Each structure stands twice: as C-alpha cells, then as structure tokens.
Amino acid sequence: MRVHLIPHLGQIPLDKLRTGHVRAMFTAIENRNEEIRTAKASTDPGVRATVAGVRPTGPSTRQRIRACLRKAINDALADELIVGSNPAALVKTPASRPLPVVWEDERVRRWGATGEVPGPVMVWTDTQIVRFLDYAAAHAPDLYPMWHYMAYRGPRRGEACGLRDSEVRLDRRETTINNQIATHGYTAVQKPPKSRAGTRDLMLDAETVKVLAAYRVRRAAWQLAAGSSWPDTGLFFVRPDGQPWHPNAVTQRFRRLVRKAGLPPIRLHDLRHGAATVALDAGVDIKVLAEQLGHSTTTLTRDTYQSVTKELGAVSPTVFPAILVSRFQRLGSGR
Known part of the structure; x- marks a missing residue:
C-alpha cells in the first residue's frame, strides 16, 4: 500500500479507476526495476550507493500487489461503493516462478x-x-x-x-x-x-x-x-x-x-x-x-x-x- 498502490493510484477516485491505470502502475514498477538494475551494475560507486539495499520488485511481489488491489476493489463492489467490473482482475502480472x-x-x-x-x-x-x-x-x-x-x-x-x-x-x-x-x-x-x-x-x-x-x-x-x-x-x-x-x-x-x-x-x-x-x-x-x-x-x-x-x-x-x-x-x- 505505502510503496506501490498509494503512490501510483492513490489520487484516482475509486469509481474512476480503470484497467489502464493499473497497467500503467505495473509499467512504472518495471521501469523502476530497470533503473535499479542499471544503477547496481554501474561502475560508479556513487551511483551504486543510490540503490544500496534497494531490490527490484519481483514477480511474486507484483502478484501480491495485484491481489491486494483486487481484494480491496471486490470489497468495494460487495459494499456497493462502486458498480461494474474489477479493473485489477483484468490485468495480468508475471507468474513465472524460478525453479531450484x-x-x-x-x-x-x-x-x-x-x-x-x-x-x-x-x-x-x-x-x-x-x-x-x-x-x-x-x-x-x-x-x-x-x-x-x-x-x-x-x-x-x-x-x-x-x-x-x-x-x-x-x-x-x-x-x-x-x-x-x-x-x-x-x-x-x-x-x-x-x-x-x-x-x-x-x-x-x-x-x-x-x-x-x-x-x-x-x-x-x-x-x-x-x-x-x-x-x-x-x-x-x-x-x-x-x-x-x-x-x-x-x-x-x-x-x-x-x-x-x-x-x-x-x-x-x-x-x-x-x-x-x-x-x-x-x-x-x-x-x-x-x-x-x-x-x-x-x-x-x-x-x-x-x-x-x-x-x-x-x-x-x-x-x-x-x-x-x-x-x-x-x-x-x-x-
């Protein structure tokens, strides 16, 4: 909620939230992942220091982000706060699980x-x-x-x-x-x-x-x-x-x-x-x-x-x- 959902979606009224907003969030997350990977691979110690202790948001975390959002919207639908479909349910996230x-x-x-x-x-x-x-x-x-x-x-x-x-x-x-x-x-x-x-x-x-x-x-x-x-x-x-x-x-x-x-x-x-x-x-x-x-x-x-x-x-x-x-x-x- 604090790191992903609120920064990317917190300013959008619930009844205005669309699938495109959710997809844009995951695109932004992946763009940030690429920035982190690039900085970690940099030969400049100062650049590497900017991402010290920072990890990319992996597939499992992205699935949890989507699941949290989907559950929250389903609750809003059940309470009749909004009507229609759940935009988070229509967005797919990477589901690959690394094998040992x-x-x-x-x-x-x-x-x-x-x-x-x-x-x-x-x-x-x-x-x-x-x-x-x-x-x-x-x-x-x-x-x-x-x-x-x-x-x-x-x-x-x-x-x-x-x-x-x-x-x-x-x-x-x-x-x-x-x-x-x-x-x-x-x-x-x-x-x-x-x-x-x-x-x-x-x-x-x-x-x-x-x-x-x-x-x-x-x-x-x-x-x-x-x-x-x-x-x-x-x-x-x-x-x-x-x-x-x-x-x-x-x-x-x-x-x-x-x-x-x-x-x-x-x-x-x-x-x-x-x-x-x-x-x-x-x-x-x-x-x-x-x-x-x-x-x-x-x-x-x-x-x-x-x-x-x-x-x-x-x-x-x-x-x-x-x-x-x-x-x-x-x-x-x-x-």
Whole structure:
C-alpha cells in the first residue's frame, strides 16, 4: 500500500479507476526495476550507493500487489461503493516462478572462477548440506539446531523461529507447526501459519531428534545461568539470553556463515527447497510432501520441485534417511 498502490493510484477516485491505470502502475514498477538494475551494475560507486539495499520488485511481489488491489476493489463492489467490473482482475502480472537449480560440481567451479550464480533459487547437494551443518555446529552452535531442522524437515523461516516448545515431542519424533514469527517492516510479530494447510505435523528422523534433544539440554544450561532474568517466551528456539530469534537476524547470520564456510551461496529459504527436492528424489509421494511443506495443493509442489529431482538424484542418490522416508509414507497412508 505505502510503496506501490498509494503512490501510483492513490489520487484516482475509486469509481474512476480503470484497467489502464493499473497497467500503467505495473509499467512504472518495471521501469523502476530497470533503473535499479542499471544503477547496481554501474561502475560508479556513487551511483551504486543510490540503490544500496534497494531490490527490484519481483514477480511474486507484483502478484501480491495485484491481489491486494483486487481484494480491496471486490470489497468495494460487495459494499456497493462502486458498480461494474474489477479493473485489477483484468490485468495480468508475471507468474513465472524460478525453479531450484542444484549446485553441481561444474557450477561450483564456474562460480569460484567468475562469481556467477546460475539462478535465483539454488539447492545444495547432500555433501554441501553436511559441510555447512558441520561448520555451523562448530561456529554457530546457538543456531545450528534450527538450521538442521530447516535443512531436513523444510519449515519456513518464520515457522522455525516461532516453533512452540510445547509442540516439540521428541519422544514421538514429531513437531507441530501452528505458530510463526513474521516481520512487518522490521517489527517481529507472532501469528498463525500463512494458510490453513500451514498448520501441520512434521515427523522427525533419528538424527534430528538427537540434535534437538542436545539443544534442549544446552538451552536448559542457558536458562540456569540466566536465573530469574530468563523470559518465558514459550518458544523452542531462542537466543542464549532466552529472547526470541528475529527472523532477519537468523538470515543475516546464515549468509555470513555460508561465506565463511566457503560454500556456494544459497538463501536461507533454499534450505527448505533442498529438503523438498531431496525428499522427492528419495521417493516420497508428492501429496505427502505437499502436506509436510504446508502447500494447499500438490500443483505448487510438483511444478516447483519435480523438474530438479532427476538432476539431484544424479548428484546425491542416498541422502535422505531411510527412517524419514518411512515416516513420510506412514503419514501418507494415515497410520
């Protein structure tokens, strides 16, 4: 609303809004995107500084802009504030979703020589995941358990940060996702998962159970040292002082550690993509995987991940723990 809709459409009376106005907004957004990309590629440090921290408005954000506007106009139509059709419904926005690409050896070599990253969504191989987690265990023990959980079970960042202590049942090898920490600007807020399908159970493999059990012991030592100053957040993953993790801080620490580990870059969210592609390669049913990821339908899961399962299989055919595959299949059969 603040960055896009009000600046571009805020001066137009609601009953005067037309499809052309909406199209003009998206044209202006794309023109601004090109300006940002050009400035970032400039050889002039002063020009690059003008767009420091500024990102182009990607396809997903443009879809959300359109969805927000469409919903607002539909509400106005329902309340009979205006009559006619919804101009936002007649405008199409880019719907392409970048597919995950595996960091195969040749891609890693080229990245090392040129710094070139093949795509916006990259997936580590099982060997690279293990390298990172081993490095994290030694250099970031406070966040290593969360990253392990994300790498092998695939929750979203906010879901991992907001995982409730009462929903971690290691004796039953399961966790329940029913809370997340999201950010509004930089303000962190707790709220339910992003959709009804987001509330779900995640089964755990034996190794993840060990990692989370060891973390619970470590957290108890932190609490003992803090004494009465330890806050009662009700969360499972917390900072050494007991406070909740801010999702942005988790991302920043992840980026720094990836660089220090000398690994090819991925986003924190790509740990989720890696967990999904590895699960499919291990033979987990697409419907079961969609439920575990919190997708409302299997279409998103299939379209996003199945294109890389063959590629991933050629790189890492035995990564997924057999016990986890078994539990996936048991969940799918309703047992």
